[in-house]
Amino acid sequence: MSTSQLAERLNRTTRWRLPRRQLPVLVSLALLLVMYGIGVSQYQAFSNIQVVFNVFIDNGFLLVVAVGMTFVILTGGIDLSVGSVVAMTAMVSAALLRDGLPPALVLLIALLIGPTLGFVMGCIIHFFEIQPFIVTLAGMFFARGLCTWISSSSIPITDGFWTSAAQERIRIGDNFLTVGVLITVVVVAVAAYTLAYTRLGRNVYAIGGNPQSALLMGLPVGRTRIAVYTISGLCSAIGGILLSFYTLSGAPLIAVGMELDAIAAVVIGGTLLTGGAGYVLGTMLGVLVLGVIQTLITFDGTLNSWWTKIVIGGLLFAFIVLQRLLGFRKKSFSTR
Amino acid sequence: MSDPNPVLTMTAISKFFPGVRALDGVDLRLFPGEVHALMGENGAGKSTLIKVLTGVYGHDAGSITLDGEPVAFSGPMQATEAGVSTVYQEVNLCPNLSVAENIFIGRQPRRLGAVRWRDMRRRASAVLARLNLDLDVGELLGSQSLAVQQMVAIARAVDVQARVLILDEPTSSLDADEVKQLMRIMRQLRDEGIAIVFVTHFLDQVYEIADRITVLRNGRLVGEYPTAELPQLALVEKMIGKELDALERLDEAAGRDLAAVEAGTPVVEATDLGKSGSVEPFSLTIHRGEVVGMAGLLGSGRTEAARLFFGADRADRGQLAVDGRPVTIRGPVAAIEHDIAFCSENRRTEGLVGELSVRENIILALQAARGWLRPVPRRRQDELVRRYIDALSIRPNDPEMPVRNLSGGNQQKVVLARWLITEPRLLILDEPTRGIDVGAKAEIQRLVVQLSDGGMAVLFISAELDEVLRLSHKVAVMRDRQLVTELANDDDLDADRVMRVIAGGAEQKDGTRHE
Amino acid sequence: MSSWRTRLPAVTGHRLFWPVVVLILLLAANAIYRPSFLAVEMKNGHLYGSLVDIVRLSAPLILVALGMTLVIATGGIDLSVGSVVAVSGAVACLHISQQPDQNSLGSVLVALAMAFGVSLLLGLWNGTLVAVIGIQPIIATLILMVAGRGLAQLITSGQIITINSDPYRMIGVGHVLTLPFAIVLALAVTLLVAVLTRRTALGMIVEAVGGNAEASRLAGIRARRIKLLAYVVSAACAAVAGFMMTANVSSADGNAAGLWVELDAILAVVIGGTSLAGGRFYLGGTVVGALLIQTLTTSVYAMNIDPQTALLFKAMVVIAVCLVQAPAFRAKFRRRRAMTAGPAAPTGEQRKEQVAA
Amino acid sequence: ANSDTGDNAGGTAGDDKIVLGFSQVGAESGWRTANTTSVKEAATEAGIELKFDDAQQKQENQIRAIRNFIQQKVDVIAFSPVVESGWDTVLKEAKDAQIPVILTDRAVDSADKTLYKTFLGSDFVKEGRLSAEWLIEETKSATGPVNIVELQGTTGSAPANDRKKGFAEAIAANPNLKIIASQSGDFTRAGGKAVMEQFLKANPKIDVLFAHNDDMGLGALEAITAAGKVPGKDIKIITIDAVKDGMQALADGKFNFIAECSPLLGPQLMELAKKVHAGEEVPARIETEETTFTQQTAKEALPTRKY
Ligand SMILES: Nc1ncnc2c1ncn2[C@@H]1O[C@H](COP(=O)(O)OP(=O)(O)OP(=O)(O)O)[C@@H](O)[C@H]1O
C-alpha cells in the first residue's frame, strides 16, 4: 500500500542519516586523538602513559560535574550553580572535619547538601516557571556566599580517611591512578546507563525534544525536570568530594567559573544546548579535550599569561570549527 | 450496542482564557463502543474541550465523571493512567527520538528496570504494521514526513489498552489510503467496546464512521444527535449557524477552461528542475490565471517540488524561468522578489511565529519584502489585517492576540493571509485547507478561483482529490518523487481516473519490490 | 511605533511592576539604614549623592545589557561582552597613553574610533561563528570570552595603563547640565536602540527570527544577517561600556575590566522580562533590570554588608525578584486566597500552551 | 610552532642546563605581571631554562601544572600557591620524583615541612602590621578617636586575609584607632572607587584609609577628590605593594604611606634554584628584602623603580 511504499522510500532516503546521530561523538574522538598525536610529536615526555592518567586525575571532578550538567542540558535547561556547589561541598566537609565530626557522617552530610539545593532549584524552576538560567545563577551566588560565610580562608583537611583516599595510588605498572578516577569512572558508567536504559533517562531526552509534546504524551515532565537538577546537584556534590580529595582542603574561591568549563565540555561533546540530543560519552570526550589543551600548554611552557588564554581560545575555536565542518549539523526537526 | 450508562460525561464545562470564553456550559456524553464525532467550525472549542477533559487545562466550571466517578485529571499523565488515550491536534511527539520510542516512551518494555530496546522495536513495528505502515522504527521521527508522524501519533494512542480514545483531527494530513486504515482500526476498537471521540472537518468521514455527533459553536453546545437523524446540510448549518450555499456555488468553478489560460503568458517555467535525494528533475509551466493542482500519494514529493519553486530548498539541477527570463532563485528572498509566495504545509514549524500577534504574523512577509527600514505604516497594517481577518473570518478577530492562542484552523488562515497581502503572481499553496472547517474551506476555495480569475497563477497541493479537481485547470500527478504526467482538467477527468494514474505506481511498485 | 503604545501599558502593568517594587524596597532599606542615602546635594556644579552614583555606575551595565537584549531576542547569548569591554578600554587607553598630549580631543577621538572599530570586528567574529558557521552561541562566544581577556592583557601587556586625559575622563565621570555624562550617554544609546528597533520594523523582525527562525526565513527575512547584526550591536554597546568603565578610573585593567559583567547583563535582561528562549524583547525592562542590579551592588557597600555574606544577600534578592515576578508564583497565592475550581492555575496553563506554539 | 622548545622539553636529557618549572598564580594584577617578568628575566640571565605556566588563579590548574612538570622531569619546581592549603598530595609526588620544590610569594600550610625546600617571599601579615605601626606613630599625638576605613582585597584571598589580620592585631592596643567600615574592593581600582564613594557618604568623618593594595587606593583617590576632600591631608591613605602608580601618588603627596611588597623575586629565586639543584642547604624561609615608603623616601626612590 502507499504508506508502505512511503516507508520503503523513507528507508532508502533516510538510512544514510543513521550514523549522523553518533557522528558528533565520533568526530570529537578523532579530533581528540589528533590533538594527542600533536602533543606526542612535539614533546617527548607527552607519550608517557602517566600523562594520559594525569588528564583523568586532574579532571575527574570536572568530568563528574559535567556529567550532571549533561542531564540538565539534555532537558534544555542549564545549571550555573555547579561550580559553587562543588566549592561549598568541599568547604563544608573541610569545616566539619576540622570540627572533628566522623568522616562517614561528614561524607553523608556533604553528599546531601548539593542534591538538596538542586532539588529546591528544580522545584522553583518547575512550579514557578522561572527560567533555569537565573534560578541557578541565584543558586550559584548562594552556594558561593555560603563558602565565604563558612570561612574566608581555606581550611586544610588532615583527617586520616580523606588523606588516604587522596594519596592512595592504584599502581598500574609504574604508572598510577587515584581513587578519584575510579569514582569518576563509576559515575560516568552509571550516568550513561541511566540515560540509555531507564525511563527517567529517556524522559530526559523527550523533554529536551519538545516539553509540550512530552507533557501531552503523558510523561512526568515536572518530576523529571526536578530530578535532573537534583542529579546535577548530586554530581556537583560528588565532584566537591573528589575536589576535597584532590586538594585535601576547602577553599572559598576554588572552582570559580567551573560551570563554564562544564558547559563547554558538554557542548564540545556534541550535546545540543537546546536539549534532546547528546551522550555522556561525548561529555567525557569534551572534558578530555579541555584537559589535553591545558596539558599541551603546560608542556609547552613558553606561553605567558595572556598568550595562554589566547591559545586556549584558539584551540577551542579550531576544534569546534573542525567538528562543525566534519559534518556535525545541529538537527532541525520538522515538528519544532 | 452502546449500553445505557455512559463511560464518560462532561457537564456544563466552562473555560475562559483572557479575553476569550472558549467553552461555555458544554456537555459531552460518551458511551462504550461508540464513535462520537465532535464537530464545530474553527475556534468552536473542540480542542479546548478535549484538553479540559485530559487535564491539560483546568476548567472554570462544570464537572467530569469517568464511570460515574467524578474526576479532575491533573494532567495527561493521570488521564492516560485512567485509560483516556488521546491524539491531540497537531503532531505532539518528540522529533529527536526514534519512531519506536515515540510509540512506547513512558511504557517501554523493561527487565529489571532496564529498557529492552530490541523488544521495543519489535513491538513498535508490529503496532505500525497493524496500521499497514512499515518503516524502520529506528529512524528519528523528525526525519519523517508530517503524514508519517501523524500515523505514529495514532499508533501510540491506539496501542495502549484505553477505554476512551480521543482523536483530534487525526486525518488532517492523511490521504485516502491512510484514512482507510485508520477507519478500519477505529471500527475494530469500537467493536472491542472502546469509546472513541473523533474530531474532523471531513464530513464524509463523519458519516462513514460516527454513531453520534455533538456540535459546538463559539464555545457553546448546539446539541447531540444520532448521525442517522442529522443530514449533512443540517449538520453544516448547525455548525455555522446559518444557511450555507457556498458548497453548491463552488461547482461553478469546476471544469475550468484550460485552453484559454494556456494561451496566456507563462508566469513560471520549470525545466528539468530537481534536487538529488529529494525530487527527480521535472518540467512544469504555470500560466497567468492558471491553477495547477498537484496530486499524489503521501510522500510522493509534492512538498519538495513546491519548495524548489520557492527556493526553500535549493534545486541542484534544472532551470527556472520567470516571465520567460531565466532566474536563479537562491532562497525565499529571491523568490519573493519575483512575486512568488509559498504557504507551507507545516504551519507550526514553517509558518507561524507563535509568540507574535496575528497582525505581526500577517504583515511579516510584506514587511520583509519592504526591508526593515520602511515599516508598513500602522494605519495601513490595521486596515490590511482587518480586511483579511474578515475575508477569511479569522476568529477571535483580535489582531493583537498572540497567534499561538488561535485554534489550529484559524492559524492556517493567518498564514494564508500573510501571503495574500503580498499580492504575489505565483501563489504556492501546500495543503492550505488542512484543518479548516467546511465554511472557511469553501471561502478559501472561492478565493483561489477569484484570484486566478484576477490573473494570479496558483500551484495548489492538496490531499483531497475532489478539491484539486474542483479548482485546477490541470492536474500534475507526482509519484515516487517524479512528476509522472499532467492531466488537463476537462469534463472527462474525474477522481477515479486521477486515482488510477496515481495508483498506477502502486502496482509497478509492488512489482519492483518483489524482484 | 504604535506597537509601543499598545504595549506600554502592558509593560508598566505586569512586566516592570515587580522589579520596580523591589528596586524601591531596596532603596527604602538603604534609606532606613542611613536616611542621608536618598539625599542628593549640589557639589561644585553637579549632582552628588548615592543615588547619583547608582545611576552613573549602572550606565555601562545598561549599555551591555541593551546589546545582550538584542542577542537574546534572536535566540542567542553573548558571553564575550566582558572581554570586549576590556579590549575596547585597553585599545583606547593604550593609544591615548602614547600621545604626547593626552588632553588633545583629537587623539582621544582617534582612540575611541580605533577601539570601537576593533570591537565591531570582534562582534563580527561572534556573529560569523553563530550565524554563518552555525556554532551554538554559548560556545561560540565562550571562545572570545576566553581569548578576548588574553587579547586585552596582551594589549596592556598585563599592566594597568594609567592615563591622564580630561576628554576621556569626561566619558566616565564628567557631567553635562549637572547630570553624569555617562548616564546621559547611556540614555542616548537606549533611545537610539529603541528608535532603531521600534520605529522601524527591525524590532519585529528580530522577534520573528528569535521566535521561529525557519518560519522567518520562509517569510523572506534574512535571518542570518539579523543574527549577525545582533552580535555586532552587542559588541558595539560593550565597547562604549568599556570606555565608561576605564574612564571612570582613568586606567585600563585588562584583567579586571568588565569581569563577569556578562552574567549581570543577562540577569538584567531576564529580570526585564525578556525570555532567554528568544522572541519578544523589552528594552525598558532591561534598563530597570540593570538599575536594580547596580542598586543591589551599591547597597552592599552602602549598608556595609560584610563581604563574606554579601553574596548570600545578593542571592536572596535575585531569587525574590524572580519569584514575585513569576505569574505562576503569584497565581499560586491568588489561589490560596480564593479557591477556584480547576486543578492547575490558569496562568500555568497559558505557559504550557505557549511552549506548544 | 614551539617544536624548538619542544625538543628539549623532555627535561635535562643531554644538556646540563637547569630546567626550572614555575607555576604562576595568574596575571590578575600589575604586581603579578611585574613578578612574572622578573622571574623570566632572571632566568635568562642565570642561564636557567624556564618552563612557565599560568594557572589563571585556579588551584586545579596549578596542581595539574606541577604534575606535568614532574612528568617532564624538570630539575626544580617553583610556584606561588593560589591558596595555602591542599598541596600535600602533589608535593609528595614531587618529593617521590626527587624534584626539589621552592615556594614563592605565598606560603603553604603543609604540616610536613620536608615537602618543600624553602619559602621565598614576603610576609603579608607583616605588611599589615608595618602599615599599622606607621599609623600609630603618626597619630600618637592625636586626641580623640581616629576613624579608619579599610578596603579589603578579594574576599578569601591570602593577602587580603593576612593584611587585614596584621593590621587589626597591631592597632588592637590603641582604643582610639578604630575601623569604622571595611569592605572588599577586589584589589581593583574600580572596586576601590565604588566602595570608597559609599564610605564617604556613609561616614562624615573619615581620617584614614587603609587599602590592601595600591590599585584600590588609587581608585579611592578619585572618589575622595570627587567628594571635595583632599587625599593625603583630610584623609590619610595607607596602601601596600608600591607599584609605580602608587609610588607616584605617594611622591605627589596623595598617599601617605606604602608598605612595599616586592614582586622582584627573580634573581633570588634563580640563586635558590641553583643551590637546591646542587643539593646545598638553604634556609627554610627567606623573606624578600622589603622596605616601606613615606612621601619623602618615595620621591627619592621613584626614579629608580623597576615596576
Ligand atoms: N491558550 C489559549 N489562550 C487564549 N485563547 C485560546 C487558547 N487556546 C485556545 N484559545 C481560544 O479558544 C477558542 C477555541 O479554540 P480551539 O482550539 O478549541 O478551537 P477548535 O474547535 O479546536 O478549532 P480548530 O477546528 O481550528 O482546531 C479559540 O477562539 C481560541 O482562540
Ligand SMILES: Nc1ncnc2c1ncn2[C@@H]1O[C@H](COP(=O)(O)OP(=O)(O)OP(=O)(O)O)[C@@H](O)[C@H]1O
Ligand atoms: N523533514 C524531512 N526529512 C526527511 N524526509 C522527509 C522530510 N519531510 C518529508 N520527507 C520525505 O520526503 C518525501 C516527500 O515528502 P513530502 O512531504 O514532500 O511528500 P508530499 O507529497 O508533500 O506528501 P505530504 O502530503 O505529506 O506533503 C517523503 O518520503 C517524506 O517522508
Ligand SMILES: [Mg+2]
Ligand atoms: Mg482544534
Ligand SMILES: [Mg+2]
Ligand atoms: Mg506535502
